Amino acid sequence: MSKKVGRAIADYGMIEDGDKILVGVSGGKDSLTLLKILWDRRVFVPIHYDVLALHVDLGFTGTKQEAFRRYLETEGYPLEVRRQAVAGEGGREPLTCFWCSWNRRRVLFEEAKKNGCNKIALGHHKDDIVETILMNLLFEGEISAMAPKQEMFKGELHIIRPLAYVEEREISRFARLMEFPVCGCLCPQAGRTQRAVVKKIIADVQKTAPGVKSNIFRSLQRIKKEYLL
Structure with a gap:
């Protein structure tokens, strides 16, 4: 799988010498896999880059969240935790995928700037990209996808998706092999989204x-x- 990540990084010029990469870590298998691969690749790639893990706590409770945080600390990953509750926050906004995603993305931008990171790495994989293409076609009436590398703020920041060539089944197998303390999706809307509908269509x-x-x-x-x- 590291070879597929390396090919995606090379094809899209995702990582360069001197980069400081903020890795969004939710506690799921995808982001934990991404963090480990980027961390381990630093040993043998011919460039130097730094990695900082960020967990955005959205206020959903779960007994495994603390275990996964302890795991990151035990493994020696630099970790920041930022609380950003969206569930019923003041009753001002309904809890939707867009609202949740927007809040999480805003925190990532803020933390990247605060910590001097010029790249944000997200754990979206090949299945996510494929599903997004169909979601945008079916529900938005447009042809677009998740870009493996996306420029933000006139080039001051880039979002990268190094798992772009990796299928979800490969990540699931890798996560089991590594015995990651996956805390899973804690969102109350899980399984009832447009993405879940499209995932079933593709299957x-x-x-x-x-x-x-x-x-x-x-x-x-x-x-x-x-x-x-």
């Missing part, structure tokens, strides 16, 4: 078309403009 189609995920992933690199409206 159903994949039963008869095993290459469907790779085909969707490649589709935005093979646009035939002469056939567009």
Whole structure:
């Protein structure tokens, strides 16, 4: 899996010498995998970069959260924890995926600036990107995806997704092998989102078309403009 991460980093120029990377760590298998791979790769890649883990506590309770934080500290990862409650905060806003995501992203930007980080690494993988393409097509009426590398604030900051070539099943297997203390998704909306609907659609189609995920992933690199409206 590290080879796929390395290829994605090289293809999109995600990491450069001297970078300081803020890794968003939720406690799930994806972000824990991303953190370990980026941390371990520092030993053998021909460039130097620093890694800082950030956990954004959104106020959802769970008994495994403390265990995963202790794990990070025991493993020696530099860790920052930032509390940003969104669940029923003052009753001003309904709890939606957009509201939750926006608050988490805002905290990541603030912490990156405070800690002098020029890159934010997120644990989105190939399945996430494929699902986002279909979500935007079906629910937003647009053709777009999660970019493996995205420029923010006129180049002052970049969001990178080093797991862009890695499938979720590979991450699940790796997380079990590493015995990560995964705390899982604590969101009360889990399983009832647009993403959950699209995930099921892809799983159903994949039963008869095993290459469907790779085909969707490649589709935005093979646009035939002469056939567009």
